[in-house]
Amino acid sequence: MASVTLTATPKGNGFQATLAFTTGVSINSAETYPTIAEAITAAALKLLEVPERLDEMDRVAVEPTSPGS
Numbered sequence: 001m002a003s004v005t006l007t008a009t010p011k012g013n014g015f016q017a018t019l020a021f022t023t024g025v026s027i028n029s030a031e032t033y034p035t036i037a038e039a040i041t042a043a044a045l046k047l048l049e050v051p052e053r054l055d056e057m058d059r060v061a062v063e064p065t066s067p068g069s
Contacts (some may be wrong), residue, residue, distance in 0.1 A: 002057040004047060008039035017043035021053060 003022050008015040014032035017039040027046055033039040047054070 006043040008036040015039035
């Protein structure tokens with residue numbers, strides 16, 4: 001099952017946003033944000049900037065699997 005994880009980790013005087021896909025690809029924000037809520041919001045907005053990743057997840061989810069896989 002495909003999933004996307006939005007996280008905020010402490011960095012410097014704030015939090016850094018991370019967007020992680022089940023494929024192992026992750027995107028970190030270059031900026032830090034003063035609150036966890038702002039960092040998570042930034043990660044969610046970043047997700048909207050990469051719709052091709054979401055399209056790829058949909059394609060993989062509906063591809064038929066071959067017998068014996």
